[in-house]
Amino acid sequence: xxxxxxxxxxxxxxxxxxxxxxxxxxxxxxxxxxxxxxxxxxxxxxxxxxxxxxxxxxxxxxxxxxxxxxxxxxxxxxxxxxxxxxxxxxxxxxxxxxxxxxxxxxxxxxxxxxxxxxxxxxxxxxxxxxxxxxxxxxxxxxxxxxxxxxxxxxxxxxxxxxxxxxxxxxxxxxxxxxxxxxxxxxxxxxxxxxxxxxxxxxxxxxxxxxxxxxxxxxxxxxxxxxxxxxxxxxxxxxxxxxxxxxxxxxxxxxxxxxxxxxxxxxxxxxxxxxxxxxxxxxxxxxxxxxxxxxxxxxxxxxxxxxxxxxxxxxxxxxxxxxxxxxxxxxxxxxxxxxxxxxxxxxxxxxxxxxxxxxxxxxxxxxxxxxxxxxxxxxxxxxxxxxxxxxxxxxxxxxxxxxxxxxxxxxxxxxxxxxxxxxxxxxxxxxxxxxxxxxxxxxxxxxxxxxxxxxxxxxxxxxxxxxxxxxxxxxxxxxxxxxxxxxxxxxxxxxxxxxxxxxxxxxxxxxxxxxxxxxxxxxxxx
Amino acid sequence: xxxxxxxxxxxxxxxxxxxxxxxxxxxxxxxxxxxxxxxxxxxxxxxxxxxxxxxxxxxxxxxxxxxxxxxxxxxxxxxxxxxxxxxxxxxxxxxxxxxxxxxxxxxxxxxxxxxxxxxxxxxxxxxxxxxxxxxxxxxxxxxxxxxxxxxxxxxxxxxxxxxxxxxxxxxxxxxxxxxxxxxxxxxxxxxxxxxxxxxxxxxxxxxxxxxxxxxxxxxxxxxxxxxxxxxxxxxxxxxxxxxxxxxxxxxxxxxxxxxxxxxxxxxxxxxxxxxxxxxxxxxxxxxxxxxxxxxxxxxxxxxxxxxxxxxxxxxxxxxxxxxxxxxxxxxxxxxxxxxxxxxxxxxxxxxxxxxxxxxxxxxxxxxxxxxxxxxxxxxxxxxxxxxxxxxxxxxxxxxxxxxxxxxx
Numbered sequence: 001x002x003x004x005x006x007x008x009x010x011x012x013x014x015x016x017x018x019x020x021x022x023x024x025x026x027x028x029x030x031x032x033x034x035x036x037x038x039x040x041x042x043x044x045x046x047x048x049x050x051x052x053x054x055x056x057x058x059x060x061x062x063x064x065x066x067x068x069x070x071x072x073x074x075x076x077x078x079x080x081x082x083x084x085x086x087x088x089x090x091x092x093x094x095x096x097x098x099x100x101x102x103x104x105x106x107x108x109x110x111x112x113x114x115x116x117x118x119x120x121x122x123x124x125x126x127x128x129x130x131x132x133x134x135x136x137x138x139x140x141x142x143x144x145x146x147x148x149x150x151x152x153x154x155x156x157x158x159x160x161x162x163x164x165x166x167x168x169x170x171x172x173x174x175x176x177x178x179x180x181x182x183x184x185x186x187x188x189x190x191x192x193x194x195x196x197x198x199x200x201x202x203x204x205x206x207x208x209x210x211x212x213x214x215x216x217x218x219x220x221x222x223x224x225x226x227x228x229x230x231x232x233x234x235x236x237x238x239x240x241x242x243x244x245x246x247x248x249x250x251x252x253x254x255x256x257x258x259x260x261x262x263x264x265x266x267x268x269x270x271x272x273x274x275x276x277x278x279x280x281x282x283x284x285x286x287x288x289x290x291x292x293x294x295x296x297x298x299x300x301x302x303x304x305x306x307x308x309x310x311x312x313x314x315x316x317x318x319x320x321x322x323x324x325x326x327x328x329x330x331x332x333x334x335x336x337x338x339x340x341x342x343x344x345x346x347x348x349x350x351x352x353x354x355x356x357x358x359x360x361x362x363x364x365x366x367x368x369x370x371x372x373x374x375x376x377x378x379x380x381x382x383x384x385x386x387x388x389x390x391x392x393x394x395x396x397x398x399x400x401x402x403x404x405x406x407x408x409x410x411x412x413x414x415x416x417x418x419x420x421x422x423x424x425x426x427x428x429x430x431x432x433x434x435x436x437x438x439x440x441x442x443x444x445x446x447x448x449x450x451x452x453x454x455x456x457x458x459x460x461x462x463x464x465x466x467x468x469x470x471x472x473x474x475x476x477x478x479x480x481x482x483x484x485x486x487x488x489x490x491x492x493x494x495x496x497x498x499x500x501x502x503x504x505x506x507x508x509x510x511x512x513x514x515x516x517x518x519x520x521x522x523x524x525x
Numbered sequence: 526x527x528x529x530x531x532x533x534x535x536x537x538x539x540x541x542x543x544x545x546x547x548x549x550x551x552x553x554x555x556x557x558x559x560x561x562x563x564x565x566x567x568x569x570x571x572x573x574x575x576x577x578x579x580x581x582x583x584x585x586x587x588x589x590x591x592x593x594x595x596x597x598x599x600x601x602x603x604x605x606x607x608x609x610x611x612x613x614x615x616x617x618x619x620x621x622x623x624x625x626x627x628x629x630x631x632x633x634x635x636x637x638x639x640x641x642x643x644x645x646x647x648x649x650x651x652x653x654x655x656x657x658x659x660x661x662x663x664x665x666x667x668x669x670x671x672x673x674x675x676x677x678x679x680x681x682x683x684x685x686x687x688x689x690x691x692x693x694x695x696x697x698x699x700x701x702x703x704x705x706x707x708x709x710x711x712x713x714x715x716x717x718x719x720x721x722x723x724x725x726x727x728x729x730x731x732x733x734x735x736x737x738x739x740x741x742x743x744x745x746x747x748x749x750x751x752x753x754x755x756x757x758x759x760x761x762x763x764x765x766x767x768x769x770x771x772x773x774x775x776x777x778x779x780x781x782x783x784x785x786x787x788x789x790x791x792x793x794x795x796x797x798x799x800x801x802x803x804x805x806x807x808x809x810x811x812x813x814x815x816x817x818x819x820x821x822x823x824x825x826x827x828x829x830x831x832x833x834x835x836x837x838x839x840x841x842x843x844x845x846x847x848x849x850x851x852x853x854x855x856x857x858x859x860x861x862x863x864x865x866x867x868x869x870x871x872x873x874x875x876x877x878x879x880x881x882x883x884x885x886x887x888x889x890x891x892x893x894x895x896x897x898x899x900x901x902x903x904x905x906x907x908x909x910x911x912x913x914x915x916x917x918x919x920x921x922x923x924x925x926x927x928x929x930x931x932x933x
Contacts (some may be wrong), residue, residue: 293700295718313702313719318760321697324727325757328734332743332750338747341738347731354724355638432717507540 041207178523188246189251221303223292242284242395243277245423249399249416250306251513253506256407272334272405277345279327280398285325287350289316312327339401346397353390380454387428388421396420415504422501423521430495430524446478456486498525555641613910616659619681624657627685630732641717641725645692647707648699650695654691655684657789657817658926661810662796663917664909668800680796686749687792689733694756696726702847710718716916745795752791759783763849773854786818809908816905820928827891832932845878852894857884902929
């Protein structure tokens with residue numbers, strides 16, 4: 001089934017560069033309205049330029065619609081377009097082996113992957129841009145190909161994604177949840193979407209080199225391919241929000257109380273704070289990449305040839321190291337050793353989390369269970385510790401560091417830390433709860449180490465009863481948890497975290513940045 | 526030859542000359558006549574321009590002896606008795622506690638992480654970098670603040686950090702290169718699996734940057750971040766090879782700087798900065814570290830060809846097997862252009878490694894690489910001779926010599 005969903009990213013122009021041997025199409029979107037977007041189709045082939053608006057409905061249109069309106073898009077193939085800043089575009093299209101895709105995009109890492117037949121390749125065009133950052137994680141679409149094992153389900157959230165039809169390709173609609181709209185508004189406040197990796201970094205020779213190498217991995221089972229795909233679209237809206245929260249709290253805290261030193265604020269945020277947000281994103285990404293390193297010895301024959309996996313490891317290690325090294329350089333240039341200390345601690349915490357029982361194969365929150373109960377003594381306290389180490393610490397310490405960079409006092413810094421920590425916990429718990437409370441949540445896609453499960457097991461006698469089963473019945477467990485008190489307990493816990501986060505910034509002066517943060521808190525409570 | 530001048534000035538030279546054995550006295554006479562001809566290297570960050578390195582190296586080999594004389598001269602000309610100034614003697618107390626201190630820093634709640642992270646810090650490594658850093662710190666301190674100046678705690682920490690950064694990079698390298706053994710024990714990736722090795726490497730790195738941050742000197746943080754950046758870039762440079770011959774050699778030297786010399790150069794510079802030395806002295810420390818580092822790695826590349834597995838504690842011909850063309854092969858390729866194809870395909874076809882080894886054996890690639898290493902070592906000595914003589918600076922001179930004469 002051919003389908004195309006064009007989602008537009010709010011205020012940002014969308015550019016689709018489609019270099020084909022049959023046509024050369026450029027879609028340029030200008031000034032989208034809040035709901036409906038207009039696409040302009042420019043045919044640049046043989047120097048004819050036609051600019052016609054395309055009615056797109058609510059931020060989406062299908063390939064057939066495009067075709068109806070414009071005979072020029074002859075492709076029956078589905079293609080998916082995501083957007084970014086004017087100079088960054090991701091496009092996914094499939095099945096066009098003969099397409100000549102000549103652009104700088106070939107050389108961008110993290111963005112080139114072939115996932116179930118889809119090439120993901122953002123174009124980087126920043127010839128005269130002075131902006132030092134770019135975003136390449138737009139909100140667009142997710143492609144999900146149902147494999148017999150259902151292995152990809154862990155990347156999907158939101159009920160609409162679980163309603164998938166078993167067609168070859170399925171694009172979900174953009175997440176219009178409270179969380180998504182909270183983010184959308186928050187992004188406006190900080191000026192432009194949070195960076196994810198510095199443009200300078202993306203355009204460097206080193207990463208171009210990696211991108212060339214990543215191509216060889218396309219179509220293999222190495223986790224790097226999946227990570228790269230998730231960088232382009234992260235199902236949880238998780239990747240970007242890290243930086244966003246840091247920027248918002250920087251803005252909410254306001255200017256330096258000691259008077260500005262040599263920095264001047266841009267839209268209420270110091271350049272050093274923006275760099276810090278960028279660094280936090282880089283560190284997070286580096287860890288995603290490094291966690292994707294596979295143990296060669298544990299490979300099954302079905303995972304593909306050993307040499308490919310070794311090669312994938314090599315590229316994962318190098319690209320993760322590159323991101324970490326760039327982050328280190330960026331940190332050092334902030335010229336604040338306390339900030340370096342904080343962020344180094346956050347990196348240590350991330351590695352510690354990776355060594356916890358939660359990170360064992362298949363036990364990561366969000367991963368599908370393997371029919372085995374987690375370690376018998378794992379409780380909610382461990383869950384809290386794990387979530388803190390694996391995501392809370394980086395956000396919390398970056399928030400603290402952001403305020404340190406502006407010269408705010410210890411009190412404010414502590415509040416920022418508490419806020420970051422609690423919103424991370426609330427967000428994770430909220431996400432895990434979705435799988436149980438959503439109208440038609442899949443009864444088997446939850447993780448056995450998610451908080452609702454652990455709370456359920458802590459209930460009287462539940463653990464014994466469940467662990468006595470020879471084969472774990474996921475569906476039954478799901479039913480039990482829904483019927484029991486664990487859900488209510490989880491919701492209480494989630495509200496407690498959200499409340500702590502709210503309280504932490506209640507002393508901050510009233511501002512739209514603070515309101516945006518509060519809205520985000522509300523969305524996850 | 527600053528030391529030389531200094532010795533002449535204080536009238537010690539006569540004494541020394543008399544105390545020397547006859548053959549060395551001869552050397553000294555010879556050095557007197559040739560000392561001002563000593564070749565100073567030109568260059569960017571890696572010190573040697575490729576044209577200097579690759580052109581007519583063979584012709585220069587004949588003049589090589591000169592450096593051997595100068596070595597006799599410089600190791601014996603100092604006022605400090607040799608036995609108390611050996612690098613080991615001067616640093617043994619510090620080094621004895623080094624690995625214990627590192628392991629202390631690596632203590633964490635997660636036992637499994639701690640175990641992997643501490644695996645390579647068993648005190649059995651050469652600890653070459655910490656030694657270099659500690660001695661440089663000693664030499665810079667006595668130069669700037671007089672002979673009685675003790676090492677600063679922060680300088681000791683730099684020695685620790687240097688070893689940690691080095692080890693973290695080894696942990697990652699072993700995964701990238703699929704190593705089996707390291708320092709005569711099972712390589713980390715074999716023992717714990719790739720994923721844990723990488724994450725533990727990240728952990729060691731983060732702990733080292735924590736220690737670094739707590740020193741509280743922004744400049745030093747910047748200096749050592751540069752090392753991490755260089756290490757990664759060096760690793761990337763290893764991925765590609767250059768077709769053009771001249772470019773290939775400078776690519777090789779640049780890579781050598783980034784992967785090995787950068788850490789030594791910058792950590793030497795860092796201790797000088799912490800010792801509140803003048804910019805000039807910091808620059809000397811940097812240059813010394815850089816030159817020693819370059820010589821160290823070039824000899825490492827030579828040893829990869831000439832020594833056996835058991836001596837090195839890691840497999841030899843490893844570079845070729847990984848597809849890396851190091852100095853000896855690059856020189857051999859000048860004589861046997863057919864090696865170019867092998868270099869470009871990274872010795873990937875069966876028999877390539879053997880063919881390359883044979884070609885190297887037929888040419889003087891090994892000697893030429895040694896020659897360049899020798900030059901770097903000379904430059905390192907020249908740099909250190911600019912500092913006030915002290916036991917530490919004497920040990921540094923010895924260290925720069927030992928780098929090129931070592932067998933493992």
